[in-house]
Amino acid sequence: MSEEIATRQSYGEALADLGERNPDVVALDADLSKSTKSAIFAAKFPERFFEMGVAEANMIGTAAGLAISGKIPFASSFAVFCTGRVFDQVRVSIAYNNLNVNICGSHSGLATGADGATHQATEDMAIMRTLPNMSVVCPADSAETKSVVFASAEHKGPVYIRTTRLKTPVLFDSSHKFSFGKGNIVKDGTDVSLAACGIMVSKALDAAELLKKENISARVINMPSIKPLDESIILKAASETQGIVSCEDHSIIGGLGSAIAETLSENNSGRLSRIGLRNVFGESGDPKDLYKKFSMDVNSIYNSAKKLLQDRSGEQ
Amino acid sequence: MSNNSELADISKAVRREVLKMTTAAGSGHPGGSLSSADIVTSLYFSEMKQSAKNPNDPERDKFILSKGHACPLLYAILAELEYFPKEELSNLRKISSMLQGHPDRNKTPGVESSTGSLGQGLSVACGIALGDRLSKRKSRTYCLIGCGESQEGQVWEAAMSAAHYKLDNLCAIVDNNNLQIDGKTSEVMNIEPIADKWKAFGWNVLEIDGHNFNEILNAFKEARACKGKPTVLVAKTVKGKGVSFMENVCGYHGMALTAEELERALEELK
Structure with missing residues (x-):
């Protein structure tokens, strides 16, 4: 551990x-x-x-x-x-x-x-x-x-x-530098992108490991700057992979997922699915159980990425 | 430092500008600007250390207009002190103007903090007073609060903390004109006994006539001498003070005079 x-x-x-x-x-x-x-x-x-x-x-x-x-x-x-x-x-x-x-x-x-x-x-x-x-x-x-x-x-x-x-x-060593408006790729990949912030970054990394077992290469992007958003890292991910799964411990309304959706939509680019609370309040419980109950755990990210890829292959 | 008759002349001139600019704008808040005109004139022309030549001097005294709707008054005074040209007053509330409908720190030279959403100014004033004390500055901070504004809970959060932190470099003034938009303050939501409330919160309370320059200036002097607690001046005032047909008339809270009314008002303020 x-x-x-x-x-x-x-x-x-x-x-x-x-x-x-x-x-x-x-x-x-x-x-x-x-x-x-x-x-x-x-x-x-x-x-x-x-x-x-x-x-x-x-x-x-x-x-x-x-x-x-x-x-x-x-x-x-x-x-x-x-x-x-x-x-x-x-x-x-x-x-x-x-x-x-x-x-x-x-x-x-x-x-x-x-x-x-x-x-x-x-x-x-x-x-x-x-x-x-x-x-x-x-x-x-x-x-x-x-x-x-x-x-x-x-x-x-x-x-x-x-x-x-x-x-x-702990994901980074002490040399890691944050800059406003900048995201960073913590694990590169070519099939699908997982763009996450906060506590969800480590979950996205775990989901990427699960995807790897099925030969799916997931890019994990850390997005600490929700505003200003690193638009170029998002647009690059949208063009270089099949789509983006946003991951946040927050409502899907108005946070990281929304910010990414705005960027993609205004640039006529990309496919997105969002992991987060879907128009509901949370409740008491162990965080581990809550993430599972509200479809925000590692498996949910994994499933969301798989579904996104399936939808894309269906389109082609 | 101006003497009382000079202050009376200045506050009369300031009242004229308030009415002229709000009529030119076609809207604004003349009533509460006139009720606090004598107090704020006394602050800027006698009590406070400040200069348009050095507006960012850390040692300056600071004024927060918590009842931000009375900004025509503040603008008239800042123009008189040459923080910006007087011609700007005719642009009040107009597009791209430096003079917004409520004070904007980033647009108007001399405005210390943006206000207009009631109840927030005293907290900001507390923060300035804490910061200045931490920096060992001698400067003082003043904050004007409306009587209707005193219904906001945040005012009392700030009152509690100012006393807790013994901010004797802070002086609040309540412009107690007993009128707010929907009617008499005592009927809309009674704030009395307002002086007792401030006393209970641990402040040095001075009750004065807010249109008597002797009382106003003496109270500021007393406030400066008071150590270990903040001072509040509970100033009895008259909404629309100085223009007979505006005095104690609730409707002039947020309504500009017509051209004809303005003419009559200016005649009275000669």
Whole structure:
């Protein structure tokens, strides 16, 4: 079994590292710092950490004000509470102002598990993606999360960073670099492409292994930058393989799958099927069982890729 | 620093510009601009350290217009202080104008934060005050809140946190004109006893007449002297103040004067 680390843990560690190098970095949390792991920063830099209590709207506005005063704020909470709950505060005080505020939502998707649907953010990328000026990032593993934190501090304009509660396999070494608007091929292939973000990247890699047993060559593309989207890596995959299966721990409405569909459609290119929640809320349970129940597990990705290839061969 | 009679002259001139630009735009919010005209004039022409020549000076005092619909007032004052040419005022609310229907930080020089969705400004002001204190700056932050706006829950989240963090470099002002779009604030959704609410949240509360320059300036001085807690000025004001037929008339919240009304109003503001 390969090493596993939760991206929220890496977020907290990277933030503390960043704080050491940049005295302008500050952090805020809304009574969840032990869960989002901003507590790691707080322990190191108590004077630069602001506990805002269970009052997310005020946390978002305060982060905006800190940015106006020249600081680089990172405001974290569960992904449901720092996106949908405070959508208008993010829209007006942060995105419309176009401030250098970084929002980190932990506990995204079904990976949140037993807490159930109220605590599983499954629309967060969709709603954040609609906001002008806002970038949306969903890192796949520990090293990528650390790179995202450092890149976000440098980035002009607001960034939404999406992490998960669950431990996930380590995919990259510490030399891995994240860039806004860039995806990367983690496993090359020629028959079908699996474009995934976050926790789904390792599942896509496992699905590619299953496909390989049937002599199907799957390309696995890591898409941490949901917005801006790496359009060229998608169009290339659409032309070089038979089609794309998008994989996200999120609703199929408005997230990675939608972003890919928009790109393909506007460029009159490619075939797509989407793995994600299909217009339903999640529920309590072990994440492993939830992924299976909602057709988002490794087998579902495998089946979706096979069906896509069958449909294509039927067309020819 | 201007004296009281100078301030009265400036606020009268500012009121004239508010009415002229909203009539030229054919829409806007003159009523609440006039109720807070004396307070914001006092801030920019007496209390605050700021200069159009150095608008990004980190040591400047900052003002957040949380009741963003009163932006004609802010625009008139910023133009008077030469943050941008006065001619721009006639472009209020027009296409490609730097003067949007509600304040836009990225379009209008001198606007510290985009506002207009009520309830958000005090949180932003808290963040600025925290950041300035962390940077060991002497600057102060001011935030104007409407009375109807005080019905927004976020105002009270911000009030709680400002007291918790002992932000004595922060001063809020409530423009308490007792009118909002649907009628009297006391009837739409009563906010009284508003001063007691702020006291309960841990603020230094000063109740003043928001049209009396002595009271306004003394309150700002007291606020500066108060250590260990933020100060709020609960300012009793009159919506439409300065124009007889506009005073205490709810309808002028979000409606510009006609050309004929404007003429009568300007006559009164000579």
